[in-house]
Amino acid sequence: MSPLKMAVPFALLLLLFATAKAESPYRFFSWNVTYGTIYPLGKPQQGILINGQFPGPDIHSVTNDNLYINVFNSLDEPFLISWNGVQNRRNSYEDGVYGTTCPIPPGKNFTYILQVKDQIGSFYYFPSLAFHKAAGGFGGIRILSRPLIPVPFDEPAGDWTVLIGDWYQKNHTDLKKILDRGHKLPFPDGILINGRGPSGASFTVEPGKTYRLRISNVGLQNSLNFRIQGHKMKLVEVEGTHTMQTTFSSLDVHVGQSYSVLFTADQTPQDYYIVASSRFSTKILTTTAVLHYSNSNRPVSGPPPGGPTIQIDWSINQARAIRTNLTASGPRPNPQGSYHYGMINTTKTIRVASSAGQVNGKQRYALNSVSFVPADTPLKLADYFNIGGVFRVGSISSAPTGGGVYLDTSVMGADYRTFIEIVFQNDEDIVQSYHINGYQFWVVGMDGGQWTADSRNQYNLRDAVARSTTQVYPKSWTAIYVALDNVGMWNVRSEFWARQYLGQQFYLRVYTTSTSLRDEYPIPINALLCGRAVGHHKRPL
CATH class of the missing domain: 2.60.40.420 (Cupredoxins -  blue copper proteins)
Structure with a gap:
């Protein structure tokens, strides 16, 4: 049977439907990921295609839609897709990075279940494993406002x-x-x-x-x-x-x-x-x-x-x-202008500094001196199944240490429903770019030199733009405010893919003792298990 004709079994689909987050429309996508010859710079080379396309097909959706994306991996190696900017509310299992999601083995398929809850706007997807991003496998995501929600400009042609x-x-x-x-x-x-x-x-x-x-x-x-x-x-x-x-x-x-x-x-x-x-x-x-x-x-x-x-x-x-339009309708961290982020006291400041160095004679990159090393088991699965020895919370400091680069599986802990400040300090000579999966954040300030407490005096506490990726200029800092309202294990990373691959990332574990579905959804019934999670029992829904 053709991979594109392979369907998720009907009984499984019923279970998948049971995990949907709201009675909103469902959109189904079937993707076959293959290698193919492409000519982006005029010469033939091997690329990653989705349904024979490079770049891959766009995902068109509307706020609160439930997306079922069945991905069949026809490559000769494991594969994952991540959703850049899509927040996966209360469900980091579907995030599509190795810290949360088992790769799709060659010749197998996996159905991602996402709800674009309370989101609008422009995003994209990309392959997150190995160095697949350099071969393609990316495409656009657009989330339109619901028909009755006004948009602050006329519909374009x-x-x-x-x-x-x-x-x-x-x-x-x-x-x-x-x-x-x-x-x-x-x-x-x-x-x-x-x-x-x-x-x-x-x-x-x-x-x-x-x-x-x-x-x-x-x-x-x-x-x-x-x-x-x-x-x-x-x-x-x-x-x-x-x-x-x-x-x-x-x-x-x-x-x-x-x-x-x-x-x-x-x-x-x-x-x-x-x-x-x-x-x-x-x-x-x-x-x-x-x-x-x-x-x-x-x-x-x-x-x-x-x-x-x-x-x-x-x-x-x-x-x-670039400022937020406070009079515009639409889902965002400041819905209808009622969430005044500048009037809320932050409970914690996390400072993150990048560095580069040699470890065992090889180039590595680090955040707060820790160069991330992937574990043998996705961190989210190890957390869910209480598998010891995979990671430890606190394996990365919440402030620069000033020490040399060393290797670890870096996980930083944070409490659910806190409001925190994160400062990205860039002491290098290049522009850097950072992304936090599962979140939008307010970019409240950026300037040259070293950040100090006095830097807060120049913050924009009224209409800073809310986004999921921010730049940090050379010898400069960028400060963001984040409402930790999304339980899970979330990737904080450099968007420079070689730096990410060589360790410039960590995971933020947003934790609560609550087991309520209001706070976090259980592991999906169709979740792949790998590493030390193999053989563990997934709790029925």
Whole structure:
């Protein structure tokens, strides 16, 4: 039987339905993950396809929809998909990273069960194991508001996913070998827009109409600047938050981040460049797509328009200008403007600093001196089944230690329903990007130098943007506020994928003694078991 025709057994589906979080619509997806030949930079290489597509198919959904995504792994190695920005309320078992979810073995399938509870906006999915992300397997996720919930802009004439990112010509297995040998990766070979190199992607518009672009940086390490020749972009949404509608001529999109912009086809009818170029790098990589007016008879010509390159201040000022639209309806951590985060006292401050170093003669990266080493069993399963010796809470300090890099399976503990401050300190010379699975957080401040308690005096405590991925500039800090309202084991990681792979991540265990379904759902009946969890009994629902 074809993998795509394989269905979850009907009896199991009934059990899966029983785990649904609300009587909201169900959407079913069947994906077959394969290797295939792709030509992103004009030369053949092996890529990861979903249903034969590179990039993979978009997920279209509406707030509170229940998503059943049956993933069949036709690769020759284990595989996992993670959902960047989708919060998986009370259910970190479905998070799709190895700290929470067993990989799908070759030739097997697994059905992810997600509910996009109280979310709107633009996100993406990607493969989280090994170095699969360098081969593809990513695609866009859009969550629309419910029909009766007003959106603070008119419906656009078109709505497109735009996946941008740096790219290597080398096979992902060769890149992984470089890292496994303890070396750093070389500089990327190019940049892609929707899986294609220069002028490979095209978007056709009607004169006078307004369009929405959902832009996500799905790359491995480079911040990118995005712009449309001759057109202004109005920012309207960032990772699930409606923003003040600020107009930009170009937009910095750091690794792992997603933005929605509107633009109007109000220029002379012809073809224009859409440009993505690397930021903060000595060598500037640039790629283009084409914005085609339907009545154009003039193709693009000449060099694409230049953009900012290494200017840090320009980028910081833009980041500070991105604010939450407090008058807009829609699910967010500040629903209907009633949750005034700036009036709540934080109960704990966690400070996180990155570092790089050699361990046993090999390159490693760390947070608070700990370079994460995956355990033999997903941490969430070990926690659920009380399997000792897999991890220990407190194996990473909540403040920088100043010591050398060392290896451990780092897990930090935090209490459910607390309101905390996290400060990311970057003492290195590169821009960094951090993501927290399962959460949105308020980016309350960022500045150069060392963070101190006095830095709080410049925090934005009124309309800071809420998102799930934030940048930290060189020799700078970024502070966030997080309401720990989602029980589980959640990945805090660098979005620079080589750094993540070589240890720049940890898990935040948000814990409660409560066993109520109100606080956390039990292990899914279809959960895969691996490592030391094999043979343990899953509690029936």
